[in-house]
Every structure is written in structure tokens, then in C-alpha cells.
Amino acid sequence: MANQTGNERLRVKAVYPGSFDPVTKGHLDIIQRAAPTLHKLVVAVADNPSKKQCFSIEERKQFLKTVTEGIPNVEVDSFDTLLVDYVRKKNIRVIIRGLRAVTDFEMEFQMALINKSLLPRAETIFLVTSTEYSFLSSSIIKEVAAYGGDVTQFVHPMVAQGLYNKFGIKR
Numbered sequence: 001m002a003n004q005t006g007n008e009r010l011r012v013k014a015v016y017p018g019s020f021d022p023v024t025k026g027h028l029d030i031i032q033r034a035a036p037t038l039h040k041l042v043v044a045v046a047d048n049p050s051k052k053q054c055f056s057i058e059e060r061k062q063f064l065k066t067v068t069e070g071i072p073n074v075e076v077d078s079f080d081t082l083l084v085d086y087v088r089k090k091n092i093r094v095i096i097r098g099l100r101a102v103t104d105f106e107m108e109f110q111m112a113l114i115n116k117s118l119l120p121r122a123e124t125i126f127l128v129t130s131t132e133y134s135f136l137s138s139s140i141i142k143e144v145a146a147y148g149g150d151v152t153q154f155v156h157p158m159v160a161q162g163l164y165n166k167f168g169i170k171r
């Protein structure tokens with residue numbers, strides 16, 4: 001996959017939307033596996049004021065830019081509208097989401113169906129987590145970091161430092 005030429009990629013622009021609060025190696029795994037199959041992958045941070053987030057939109061975008069630095073067809077953005085409105089505006093065809101366990105399924109299924117009803121031309125494609133990241137979520141990482149635990153194997157060093165700073169942890 002790493003040696004794929006531009007011609008072997010789907011001529012598709014896709015979005016990988018999420019909270020990314022903060023980005024973990026589980027998210028990065030999805031990005032690294034999806035990007036080589038696509039023309040362009042926009043990783044879009046959801047600016048949803050009803051969800052209380054630990055990091056600001058700018059911080060979350062900066063972390064994503066750092067971890068995706070070497071992947072040429074990945075762009076980082078944010079949106080504060082309905083996902084389908086963003087998808088329509090950016091002329092995107094495919095929504096990428098990750099599935100970790102059955103627990104993700106019901107919510108993801110509901111979201112895919114509502115998005116399909118609102119914008120029939122957009123398709124949601126699911127990538128199943130790699131086994132080594134199946135237990136990883138931003139919330140579990142925040143919990144470990146808040147108690148001063150070692151999160152360096154689960155997130156980029158810059159993200160780990162950001163978490164420790166946020167929680168006032170000296171390590």
C-alpha cells in the first residue's frame with residue numbers, strides 16, 4: 001500500500017470526522033490505512049459546543065497536523081456544522097469512521113443511516129481497528145494521563161506532553 005501510485009488510489013475525496021480530543025495511535029492507524037487508498041483524506045475536527053472537550057479546536061488540529069506530517073494527501077480541518085453540510089460544501093463523497101468493538105456499532109450505525117438520509121450521495125465506510133489499538137480511546141487516555149500514568153505508547157510525545165500540561169502533571 002505504501003508504494004501505491006496516484007493511479008491506484010480511488011479518485012475519491014474522503015473525510016475522517018471526529019472529536020480527536022486528543023488524537024491517539026488508534027486514530028492515526030485509521031488515517032494511515034485509509035489515506036493511501038484515497039485521492040485525498042480530510043481529517044476534520046468536530047467543533048461541537050455541546051460536547052465538553054479537554055483541548056481546544058486549535059490544539060486538537062495542531063496535534064493532528066503533527067502526527068500526520070509525513071502523509072502527503074492528508075489535510076487537517078475543522079467544522080462547526082452538521083457533518084453532511086460540511087461534506088456537501090467540500091464536495092466530499094466518502095465518510096470514514098473506525099470501529100473498535102460491538103459497543104461502537106450501534107452509534108456508528110445510527111449516524112451512518114441518518115447521514116445517508118440527509119445526504120444520499122455520501123457513503124460511510126468503516127475501517128475495523130487494528131487489534132493492538134482496539135482498547136484505545138481518547139477518554140481512557142485522558143483518564144490515565146490525569147492520574148500521571150504513562151501514555152507515551154498510546155499517543156505522540158507532543159500529545160502526551162500536552163495531556164500532562166493540561167492536568168498539571170510533572171513527569
Ligand code: ADP
Nearest residue numbers: 017018019020021026027097098099129133136
Ligand atoms: P467521535 O466523538 O466522533 O466518536 P472520536 O475522536 O472519539 O470522535 O472518534 C472518531 C472516530 O475514530 C470514530 O469513528 C471512532 O470509532 C474511531 N476511533 C477512535 N479510536 C479508535 C481506535 N482505537 N481504533 C479504531 N477507530 C477508532
